[in-house]
Amino acid sequence: MANWSDPRIGGSAQPATTVASAGVAVDAGLRAHMLSVYNYMTSGILLTGIVALLFAESGAVYSLINMNSGSPSLLGYLVMFAPLGIVLWMSFGINRISTATAQIMFWAFAIIMGMSLSTIFLVYTNASIALTFFATAAAFASLSLYGYTTKKDLSGWGTFLIMGVVGLIVASIVNLFWMNDTFSLAIAAIGVLIFAGLTAYDTQKIKSMYFAVAGSDFAGKAVIMSALTLYLDFINMFLFLLRFLGSRE
Secondary structure, rough: OOOOOOOHHHHHHHHHHHHHHHHHHHHHHHHHHHHHHHHHHHHHHHHHHHHHHHHHHHHHHHEEOOOOOOOHHHHHHHHHHHHHHHHHHHHHHOOOHHHHHHHHHHHHHHHHHHHHHHHHHHHOHHHHHHHHHHHHHHHHHHHHHOOOOOOOOOOOOHHHHHHHHHHHHHHHHHHHHHHOHHHHHHHHHHHHHHHHHHHHHHHHHHHHHHHHHHHHHHHHHHHHHHHHHHHHHHHHHHHHHHHHOOOOO
């Protein structure tokens, strides 16, 4: 029987070295890819936070609210639904747009989200918002690190977590009419758990996707879309945690 695959045979030394070098190259490429994703995500969140704070402190936040009824103004509705439109546009049209266009849309999304989130400064104290932000950052970092390093296959979580998100949306719509505080807290608790799971799941999925897009023309757009995914996980976890940790004005 041939011994070509036996690493103890002298002739196999060079292939082994080549494989090891390829492994190092893959690891370096993966680290660079993930670093780019985290850099975009972090920059987007910081931009959102700065815009939200400036919008609130300048008083521009009141342009989003109809002061007579307390409901969103026309601009408020636009700012509320525009991020959803951008996400759908990017998700379904990513193959038709350039990487530069995807970057512009990502930054536009982060800015509009900042305008939308500025209203939380009217409800919660600055100190409790900051506390919740740092608590979310610590939890997100731990969960994402777990998703990146674990050897466990988390792909089985996907269907369950997506069903959970759909359930959260339905429950939130129901509570708009019911307005039950206990039910609202239950939704928040489940929301934190779901987006905690999504953080780990999405991180592992992004890591796996790297091997499919590495070296392709889609690699740059994959970084943007991955950053957007983790950004949404972070923001949703933050908003649900804020219901527990936030102190009202």
